[in-house]
Amino acid sequence: EAGVVQSPxxxxxxxxxxxxxxxxxISGHNTLYWYLxxxxxxxxxxxxxxxxxxxxxxxxxxxxxxxxxxKGVDSTLKIQPAELGDSAVYxxxxxxxxxxxxxxxxGTRLTVL
Amino acid sequence: AQKVTxxxxxxxxxxxxxxxxxxxxxxxxxxxxxxxxxxxPSGELVFLIRRNSFxxxxxxxxxxxxxxxxxTSSFNFTITASQVVDSAVYFCALSPGGTSYGKLTFGQGTIxxxxx
Numbered sequence: 509e510a511g512v513v514q515s516p517x518x519x520x521x522x523x524x525x526x527x528x529x530x531x532x533x534i535s536g537h538n539t540l541y542w543y544l545x546x547x548x549x550x551x552x553x554x555x556x557x558x559x560x561x562x563x564x565x566x567x568x569x570x571x572x573x574x575x576x577x578x579k580g581v582d583s584t585l586k587i588q589p590a591e592l593g594d595s596a597v598y599x600x601x602x603x604x605x606x607x608x609x610x611x612x613x614x615g616t617r618l619t620v621l
Numbered sequence: 622a623q624k625v626t627x628x629x630x631x632x633x634x635x636x637x638x639x640x641x642x643x644x645x646x647x648x649x650x651x652x653x654x655x656x657x658x659x660x661x662p663s664g665e666l667v668f669l670i671r672r673n674s675f676x677x678x679x680x681x682x683x684x685x686x687x688x689x690x691x692x693t694s695s696f697n698f699t700i701t702a703s704q705v706v707d708s709a710v711y712f713c714a715l716s717p718g719g720t721s722y723g724k725l726t727f728g729q730g731t732i733x734x735x736x737x
Contacts, residue, residue, distance in 0.1 A: 550712050550727025564724060606723045612666040
């Protein structure tokens with residue numbers, strides 16, 4: 509069974525440019541999470557989806573970050589415009605339901621120059 | 622607010638040594654869940670264990686064991702007879718119960734290096 513797929517794995521952009529990350533969860537998983545992991549830190553939850561509904565986006569900086577999961581399957585996280593401080597690894601995770609174990613993808617490492 | 626503290630930033634051991642990774646948590650919830658994840662160099666966090674706040678039984682899985690003590694708000698992880706493949710970053714995490722379950726708060730992680 510395929511795990512959580514994320515692309516791209518690496519992205520280098522200049523500040524003020526837009527960037528988007530894509531996540532395809534494990535088939536059949538209804539809950540999807542986006543996390544931000546700064547260097548030397550643990551992941552921090554940005555947003556959680558139950559199917560296509562964002563049920564917890566309290567940690568998402570909405571002035572520049574947006575996310576969508578239109579058909580309740582794959583998801584896209586966007587930053588516009590990117591800032592130097594956005595350099596980090598963006599992790600996606602999924603679970604069968606919110607009360608089940610979370611499976612993580614390999615992450616997208618973003619570098620903003 | 623929930624908080625997880627992993628005071629050990631880095632640990633270095635020689636193969637076959639036992640090593641314990643410490644985790645201390647803070648929460649006001651009566652129902653909560655504790656987790657350990659392993660993050661190898663490939664980057665994917667790998668789930669190791671979940672415990673709920675009502676189950677203080679220690680758990681052993683092969684060379685891994687976990688000691689949960691509510692009295693000290695600790696959930697420590699021991700690797701017995703460490704191996705080079707155990708080298709990774711280990712994260713302890715905390716989740717509320719109920720409908721907020723899954724909103725994980727992670728510690729800062731402990732980098733474990735096992736030398737041959």
